[in-house]
Amino acid sequence: MTLEKAQTLIEALPWLARFHGATIVIKYGGHAMTEDHLRANFADDVVFLRYAGLRPVIVHGGGPQINAHLDRLGIESSFTAGLRVTTPEAMQVVRMVLVGQVNRDVVAAINRHGPFAVGLSGEDAHLLTAERKHALVDGAQVDIGQVGEIVRVDADTVVALLDNGRIPVVSSIARGEDGTVYNVNADTAAAALAVALKASKLIVLTDVEGLYADWPHSTDVISAIEASDLAELLPGLSAGMVPKMEACLTAVRGGVPQAHVLDGRKPHAILLEIFTDEGIGTMVRPDTPKERA
Numbered sequence: 405m406t407l408e409k410a411q412t413l414i415e416a417l418p419w420l421a422r423f424h425g426a427t428i429v430i431k432y433g434g435h436a437m438t439e440d441h442l443r444a445n446f447a448d449d450v451v452f453l454r455y456a457g458l459r460p461v462i463v464h465g466g467g468p469q470i471n472a473h474l475d476r477l478g479i480e481s482s483f484t485a486g487l488r489v490t491t492p493e494a495m496q497v498v499r500m501v502l503v504g505q506v507n508r509d510v511v512a513a514i515n516r517h518g519p520f521a522v523g524l525s526g527e528d529a530h531l532l533t534a535e536r537k538h539a540l541v542d543g544a545q546v547d548i549g550q551v552g553e554i555v556r557v558d559a560d561t562v563v564a565l566l567d568n569g570r571i572p573v574v575s576s577i578a579r580g581e582d583g584t585v586y587n588v589n590a591d592t593a594a595a596a597l598a599v600a601l602k603a604s605k606l607i608v609l610t611d612v613e614g615l616y617a618d619w620p621h622s623t624d625v626i627s628a629i630e631a632s633d634l635a636e637l638l639p640g641l642s643a644g645m646v647p648k649m650e651a652c653l654t655a656v657r658g659g660v661p662q663a664h665v666l667d668g669r670k671p672h673a674i675l676l677e678i679f680t681d682e683g684i685g686t687m688v689r690p691d692t693p694k695e696r697a
């Protein structure tokens with residue numbers, strides 16, 4: 405028993421050595437964010453990383469919380485081609501909920517452990533700049549309101565906070581060149597930030613175990629996959645999984661050496677992935693150069 409515990413700690417040693425000083429961007433969402441005990445576990449993991457000498461950065465969204473609040477305020481959403489349109493009125497709520505509520509909750513959970521977390525909106529110090537995004541429906545461009553696509557990242561403020569020993573917590577809101585506020589996908593924002601920071605890892609927390617080998621026929625999780633193989637699988641993936649895996653692909657193709665999709669319903673998934681040899685989710689890595697014939 406005690407030997408087992410020692411082995412667990414010793415298994416972590418090479419990973420502690422390898423990731424000391426490494427910047428790790430974590431997309432936080434799903435059950436890990438909405439359930440109290442999982443939220444506390446998440447905060448433990450992030451603070452553990454910090455004390456282990458890693459530099460974690462958190463990016464979060466908050467779709468369910470936004471929808472609940474829109475309902476509570478009786479703000480009706482209009483839909484175009486099945487997509488929710490983010491009107492200026494809805495955008496006010498999106499920003500209020502993400503920055504004023506969800507971000508504060510994440511910061512509070514981490515700061516139980518010490519003065520680490522500092523909340524930021526993607527608007528702050530021009531961290532995330534976006535352009536209006538149109539949805540493509542049956543080949544036609546459809547306006548869905550203040551939904552943005554990130555076109556530029558200025559991560560200076562995040563770096564300054566990291567250098568100062570803090571844990572930046574970023575809401576997935578972006579600013580347009582003209583000052584318009586945009587809602588941006590948090591998976592995409594996390595990937596863009598990981599690339600800009602030249603992070604050692606992107607970790608995306610979701611509510612599934614990982615990438616399934618032969619979805620929907622089997623639930624065997626793929627432990628590791630190369631970028632091109634993942635790109636081939638993308639069209640056949642479930643709708644919910646596509647943005648997560650696309651984020652991993654973007655990160656890896658943008659120079660991040662490893663991107664992981666983890667089951668946020670599993671307590672301490674982050675520690676188990678980073679500090680064990682096998683991990684518990686799906687890891688995406690760049691293609692190994694093919695040998696020349």
Ligand SMILES: NC(=[NH2+])NCCC[C@H](N)C(=O)O
Nearest residue numbers: 627677678680682683685687
């Ligand atoms: N899903 C996997 N195959 N994970 C392996 C993780 C290996 C190592 N702990 C790392 O974070 O790089």
